[in-house]
Amino acid sequence: MELFGMPLETMYLYGLVVSGAVTILYLFFGDVLEGITEAIPFVNPTLIFSFVTIFSAGGYLGETFTKLQSVLIAGASAIIALILVTLLNVFVLIPLSNAEESLVYKESDLRGRIGTVITGIPVDGYGEVLIENISGRISKPAASFTKSEIPYGKKVLVIDVENGVLQVKLYEELETYI
Structure with missing residues (x-):
């Protein structure tokens, strides 16, 4: 079968090459399009490019290696592409977007966080504090909020953050009596 005076295999192959090239360009320049696509939340360029690539590849392979009707090949390619793109979205893209937000x-x-001094904090100097949380550990420079020396291994309470330096004071746990 021909479309616009060209065999369908050639049209599918052109679609595959163009969508593959556009996908690679999107990898490099995707940040430019991200602002545009935020206005339309249901349009995801990654899913569109993936659909066109899978559809074109399926159509090309179907036209080249089978003797089925072109309409049947196009329908099967569209269904397969829709299923694969849905799986890509549900199992890869959505978890990645959620994970990216949770690590920030x-x-x-x-x-208000509690950390451990890993480099002693002198009276008028800087040391280092390690803060542990669910997503990992954060090591930050620290200075004493009360202008007192804090030795290695002590628990500290973060009071404030100024220019990337934690302002900390010695953490005193409250004892509870029953």
Whole structure:
């Protein structure tokens, strides 16, 4: 069968090459399109490019290696592409977007956290504090908020963050009596 005076195999092959090239360009310049696609939340360029690539590849292989009707090949390619793109979205893209957001923290989020001194903090100098959380460990420079020396291994409470330096004071646990 021909479309626009060209065999369908050639059309599928052109679609495959163009969508593959556009996908590679999107990898390099995707940040430019991200602002545009935020206005339309249901349009994801990754899914569109993946669908066109899989559809074109399936159509090309179907036209080249089978003797089925072209409409049947196009329908089967579209169904297979839709299933694979849905699986890609559900099992790869959505978990990746959620994981990316969960690992991000702001310095202001560190206020009120408890850490351990890993490099002693002198009276008028800097040391280092390790803060542990669910997603990992954060090591930050620290200075004493109360202008007192804090030795290695002590627990500290983060009071404030100024210019990337934690302002900490010695953490005193409250004892509870029953």
